[in-house]
Amino acid sequence: MSFIHCPYCQSANIKQTESGHPHEQYFEQLRHFISPAQMALFGIKIAKKTGAPPLAGAVVGVVIAGVLVMVSQYCFERHYGNAMNFICQDCQQHFAWAKPN
Incomplete structure (x- = not known):
């Protein structure tokens, strides 16, 4: 029992x-939804709406994407590694x- x-x-x-792992394609799915390119485009759109330079929005989007991928990878390895x-x-x-x- x-x-x-x-x-x-x-x-x-x-x-x-x-x-x-039950979700073997976890990081591929994550990169698809939170890819640096997609986050850069999202940052550009927000920068244009707020009047900020589009390049600054792209840089912020790429940085945020990198941080999200690193944090989620750490959490995934920490909690599902064993x-x-x-x-x-x-x-x-x-x-x-x-x-x-």
């Missing part, structure tokens, strides 16, 4: 799955259980 319960239905009927993956046999939901450090 496992001490881990499904976070969706609270069932103890769970099975451990492969040890890989996680175990499970599937609930009752509700069929996948979830990860991070071992405490």
Whole structure:
């Protein structure tokens, strides 16, 4: 009997799955949504609306994108680096259980 319960239905009927990350394409998806190029364009749009130089908006957008990617990578590695993956046999939901450090 496992001490881990499904976070969706609270069932103890769970099975451990492969040890890989449940979101293997995490950083590719992140780069797609928060890419430096997209954030630069967003910064340019905001700079034009506020009357600031577009180049300054682009630089700020690139810096913000870099910070967001670094912070999310740190958090992902810290919290999911040693996680175990499970599937609930009752509700069929996948979830990860991070071992405490």
